[in-house]
Amino acid sequence: MKREELSDLAVFLAVAEARSFTRAAATLGTSQSAISQIVRRLEAAMGVKLLTRNTRNVAPTEAGEQLVATLRPAFDDIDARMAALSALRERPAGNLRITTSRHAAETILWPAIRTLLKDNPDVSVEISIDSHLTDIIADRFDAGVRLGEQVAKDMIAVRIGPELRMAVVGAPSYFAAHGRPQTPHDLTAHACINIRMQTKGGLYVWEFGKDGRDLNVRVEGPLVLNDIPMILNAAAEGIGLACVMEDQAADLLNTGKLERVLEDWCPVFSGYHLYYPDRRQMPLAFRLLVDALRYKA
Numbered sequence: 001m002k003r004e005e006l007s008d009l010a011v012f013l014a015v016a017e018a019r020s021f022t023r024a025a026a027t028l029g030t031s032q033s034a035i036s037q038i039v040r041r042l043e044a045a046m047g048v049k050l051l052t053r054n055t056r057n058v059a060p061t062e063a064g065e066q067l068v069a070t071l072r073p074a075f076d077d078i079d080a081r082m083a084a085l086s087a088l089r090e091r092p093a094g095n096l097r098i099t100t101s102r103h104a105a106e107t108i109l110w111p112a113i114r115t116l117l118k119d120n121p122d123v124s125v126e127i128s129i130d131s132h133l134t135d136i137i138a139d140r141f142d143a144g145v146r147l148g149e150q151v152a153k154d155m156i157a158v159r160i161g162p163e164l165r166m167a168v169v170g171a172p173s174y175f176a177a178h179g180r181p182q183t184p185h186d187l188t189a190h191a192c193i194n195i196r197m198q199t200k201g202g203l204y205v206w207e208f209g210k211d212g213r214d215l216n217v218r219v220e221g222p223l224v225l226n227d228i229p230m231i232l233n234a235a236a237e238g239i240g241l242a243c244v245m246e247d248q249a250a251d252l253l254n255t256g257k258l259e260r261v262l263e264d265w266c267p268v269f270s271g272y273h274l275y276y277p278d279r280r281q282m283p284l285a286f287r288l289l290v291d292a293l294r295y296k297a
Contacts, residue, residue, distance in 0.1 A: 008042045011035055012050060013071045016060045021053075083283040092285040093122035099134040100127060100145035103228075103245065104272045108161045109145055112292040116285075123285045131198035137277055142286060148270030155275040160293040163268040165246045166207065169258040171238040180261050181241075184208045184217045191240035192219035196226040206243045208265040215265070219243075232258070271295075 014024040015035060025032045043050050050064035060068055083094060100109050105127060113125050128134075128141070136144045147164075151157045168181075174191075181187050187206065195204045203224065208215045221240045225231050228248055235242035236257045242249075246266075252258040274293050282290075 005045075008038050008045075009067075009071055010075065011038045012042055012064075013068060013075065015039060015051065015058060016064055016068050017072075019058050021058060091122050092120045092283075092288055094283055094285045095124045095126065096143075096285060096289060097126045097141045098128070098143050098145065099130055099136060099139070099141045101131050102129050103248070104145045104161070105129055107247065108272055108293070112289065116289060116292055120285065120288065123288075136275075143274050143276040143289075145272055145274055148273045151273050151275045154277075156278060157273040157275045158290055158293065159271065159295045160274050161271040161295055164271045165268045166243055166266045167246045167249050167253075167260055168206070168241055168243050168262045168266065169232075169235055169249050169253065169260050170241040171236050171257065172259055173238040174235075174240065175259060175261075177238075184215050184262060184265055187217050187219050187241070190219075190221075192221040193231050193234055193240045193242045194219060194221060194224040195228075195231060195243075196224055198226060204243070208262070209267040210265050 011024070011028065014028055015021055018024045018027065021032045021035050025035050028035070039051060046063075048063040049061050050067060052059050052061055098109070109127065113127070116123060117125065133146065133150060134141065134144055136142075145160070148157065148159070168187075178190060181190055184206070192206075196202075197204050203218070206217045206219055208217065219241075223234055223239055225234070228244055231242045231244060232249060232252060234240070236252055241261075249258055249260075253260060274290065276286075
């Protein structure tokens with residue numbers, strides 16, 4: 001294969017994955033007209049139409065999809081081998097892209113990243129905070145951080161935090177007016193603050209467990225939110241009960257603005273894990289990140 005043909009294939013892949021000549025041109029640092037000319041040349045050389053275009057978007061044809069499926073693993077392998085060569089340098093270098101939830105980013109990921117960046121000036125990190133379960137391969141992330149139960153079985157998972165626990169909390173004024181639930185079943189008679197899950201769009205079902213028995217409760221109440229600080233503020237003002245992670249409510253519990261109930265019904269569950277696909281030639285910067293995050297009980 002000629003060198004210019006490999007370059008043309010890389011341009012086509014950029015357009016197909018961006019679904020836009022404009023975005024691909026910005027990524028590649030060239031003009032939209034130059035990219036259009038390259039794609040036309042490639043289509044003429046191959047004798048098939050690779051992209052369908054209209055005023056709104058660009059999409060691969062069936063032949064284009066097959067070519068993308070062929071090129072992506074090949075270019076990923078080239079990227080991995082180039083990264084491995086970079087790792088031979090004395091100092092770690094390169095860019096790391098990580099997807100994570102906000103809670104994990106604030107409590108576990110950021111302290112390690114902060115130290116990594118200070119100690120390694122040639123390393124850069126992109127953190128994408130997203131509660132959705134991102135496909136790190138398709139979206140070209142180096143790794144993701146999620147709860148252990150959410151990590152796909154075909155990923156390498158490294159535990160990076162302790163086990164976690166939920167807490168049902170409410171304001172003293174709320175309990176004075178409405179009493180305290182003794183079992184999760186009692187929650188049906190209480191005003192509860194629901195949380196809208198960003199991953200699926202539904203309301204979070206409060207999860208409990210005791211003596212080997214699991215119990216899920218769909219609660220009702222006057223307020224639905226998708227932001228934990230707002231949920232805690234509303235609970236502290238006596239609007240209703242909230243179910244959040246234990247550490248998220250710690251400050252308000254310590255000051256007495258919130259009180260806890262149903263503690264014996266809230267078992268621990270698997271904490272955060274760093275997950276990534278099999279990488280036999282792991283760049284030095286990534287190895288340093290894994291070592292820094294690895295949980296030491």
